[in-house]
Amino acid sequence: MDATKLAEQIVSGNHRALAKGISLVENRSSDHRKLLSLLYPHVGRAQTIGITGSPGAGKSSLVNGLVKEWRKQGKTVAVVAVDPTSPFSGGALLGDRVRMRDHDEDEGVFIRSMGTRGSLGGLSEACQDVVRLMDAAGFDLVVVETVGVGQSELDIMKTTDTVALVLYPSGGDVIQAFKAGIMEIADLFVINKADLPGVDQLRGELRDLIHITKGEEDWNPPITETVSTQKQGMENVVEEVLAHHHYLISSGRKTERRFSQRKQEVMRRLHERFTAEIEQVVEEYMNTEGESQDPYDAAEHIYERWKDEGEEN
Ligand SMILES: Nc1nc2c(ncn2[C@@H]2O[C@H](COP(=O)(O)OP(=O)(O)OP(=O)(O)O)[C@@H](O)[C@H]2O)c(=O)[nH]1
Numbered sequence: 001m002d003a004t005k006l007a008e009q010i011v012s013g014n015h016r017a018l019a020k021g022i023s024l025v026e027n028r029s030s031d032h033r034k035l036l037s038l039l040y041p042h043v044g045r046a047q048t049i050g051i052t053g054s055p056g057a058g059k060s061s062l063v064n065g066l067v068k069e070w071r072k073q074g075k076t077v078a079v080v081a082v083d084p085t086s087p088f089s090g091g092a093l094l095g096d097r098v099r100m101r102d103h104d105e106d107e108g109v110f111i112r113s114m115g116t117r118g119s120l121g122g123l124s125e126a127c128q129d130v131v132r133l134m135d136a137a138g139f140d141l142v143v144v145e146t147v148g149v150g151q152s153e154l155d156i157m158k159t160t161d162t163v164a165l166v167l168y169p170s171g172g173d174v175i176q177a178f179k180a181g182i183m184e185i186a187d188l189f190v191i192n193k194a195d196l197p198g199v200d201q202l203r204g205e206l207r208d209l210i211h212i213t214k215g216e217e218d219w220n221p222p223i224t225e226t227v228s229t230q231k232q233g234m235e236n237v238v239e240e241v242l243a244h245h246h247y248l249i250s251s252g253r254k255t256e257r258r259f260s261q262r263k264q265e266v267m268r269r270l271h272e273r274f275t276a277e278i279e280q281v282v283e284e285y286m287n288t289e290g291e292s293q294d295p296y297d298a299a300e301h302i303y304e305r306w307k308d309e310g311e312e313n
């Protein structure tokens with residue numbers, strides 16, 4: 001099918017077309033960039049929410065509960081669960097499917113898992129593109145669930161409007177999240193497994209760290225408590241997500257954030273291309289003339305040569 005037709009079907013809300021589009025994006029197939037360009041004018045309506053936290057924190061259970069709550073309010077939701085460590089074999093994805101099966105028959109819900117396999121251009125790029133497809137398909141909310149608090153999670157989270165960090169008592173992951181820089185970009189904190197002991201202590205630690213990382217900001221990130229397996233506290237999280245959405249709009253932060261994200265994205269995509277191009281030049285130069293030169297001269301010469309070649313073309 002040609003990209004124009006597929007784009008039309010995706011925009012009209014056809015789930016099968018959306019699934020097909022996602023596969024194109026994941027495989028970085030030759031059509032995918034055209035598809036994304038066609039869809040781009042339809043992107044930007046959904047609120048995108050990143051949900052992260054250490055393995056087993058209860059993210060999938062939380063997302064499942066949140067989806068239920070949003071559906072009660074008549075909102076449509078798409079979810080992409082990203083698992084960079086275990087492409088398709090891992091228990092996590094299987095678990096996600098089981099835990100999210102509640103919504104199998106619901107037309108207002110679309111759930112997709114995504115692994116590293118097939119995402120050649122980098123997982124965060126592919127993930128951002130999948131989110132755009134879901135957004136263009138007309139979902140009110142697009143949720144991205146990522147496992148862990150590493151660099152790729154951070155990159156993915158930075159492409160969303162609202163970031164929620166899921167923690168649990170005695171998980172010991174507050175400091176880890178703090179070190180990884182996730183605390184700084186989190187807009188909401190969810191203490192899940194609030195049925196377990198240690199909630200007060202975790203809340204205390206969290207408050208202190210929020211105070212350090214968020215000193216001067218005008219959005220004070222709320223801490224909500226949930227027992228996701230029993231769907232307790234879902235309405236509070238949904239409310240905070242909405243409050244953050246309103247904050248982003250009224251403060252002008254949404255436009256600001258999206259513009260700066262777009263700049264970063266252009267930069268990143270160019271960076272990738274430049275790197276690929278100049279790598280070859282470096283290789284050639286170093287093998288022929290670079291051996292006896294210091295790195296300053298070598299870099300200077302390579303840059304000049306690369307620029308000249310560009311001008312000739
Ligand atoms: N006691 C308790 N257990 C919970 C709660 N929420 C989730 N769990 C359990 O914690 C385990 C992990 O839940 P998931 O929802 O799969 O967690 P996750 O963060 O998505 O896990 P990964 O995707 O593997 O990182 C499961 O056994 C859940 O039943 C909760 O509120 N209380």
Ligand SMILES: [Mg+2]
Nearest residue numbers: 059060092096
């Ligand atoms: Mg999960």
